[in-house]
Amino acid sequence: MGLLTPAARVNGRRRYTRDHVIHVMTIIRAKAGGMSLEQIREVLNVTGQAERRALLQRHHAELERRLEEISASKRLIEHLMECDADDFTQCPAYRRMVESAAGLQNLHEDTCVI
Template sequence: MKIGELANRLGLRPSTLRHWNTEGLLTPTTRVNSQREYSSRHVIRGMTIIRAQAAGMTLQQIRAVLDRCDDLEHRPLLAQHLVELDRHVHEVATIKALIEHVMRCTVDDFARCLHYQRLVQSVSDSHSYPPISRPFPQSCGTPVSTRDHPQPDETPEP
């Protein structure tokens, strides 16, 4: 198949495939009349590259893994990336919890909600930001009691 057909099958522009070729990621099977020819295995390799990029891998990392797929040397790189993905999944889950809480929160100013503050503190703890002056346990949930929501003239107890 020609480069345009492969690009269409992958949902990419031909220039992306040319770039991958330059980077050593996707080498054409042959050249016919100066045109790159690709096979069905290039579709699988292209999909692998797309998914790896979506998972946050750089082209250099992807090439290192794909170049070593016949031996076990790629596993340490993938193990390291898996740790990074787990950290990212945790961060995204925490941010999702913040947004979900804001959507459900009954406090007029959600920033004053203690449950929201606990979630923010958990994000702060995982990023080594300076601690909030008052420690909050890491928990989440829609407020069930008005005592958890100080009124504008009240200050929460330490």
């Protein structure tokens, strides 16, 4: 992928520096943050600060969107862990949470959803 350059050899062994470690950790954190190897390469190779900032802002917006989805899922799971309903899909609080997430809160009960 061209993300890493081999370290120089000294007496036949590669010698890695702190810069190598920083570079590898940058790749690991970016990957853990959901960036593809192509996106990571693009960020590492971009020449201008404005262009790098624009790339990172797009990724940041995607992370924010994913965090919202994760938070909503977490709230549903937390409710279900405490819910006493035999059929949680019929629990009024659960239904409100799901309907809100699906954008159905203003529909009437007899409205067909396609």
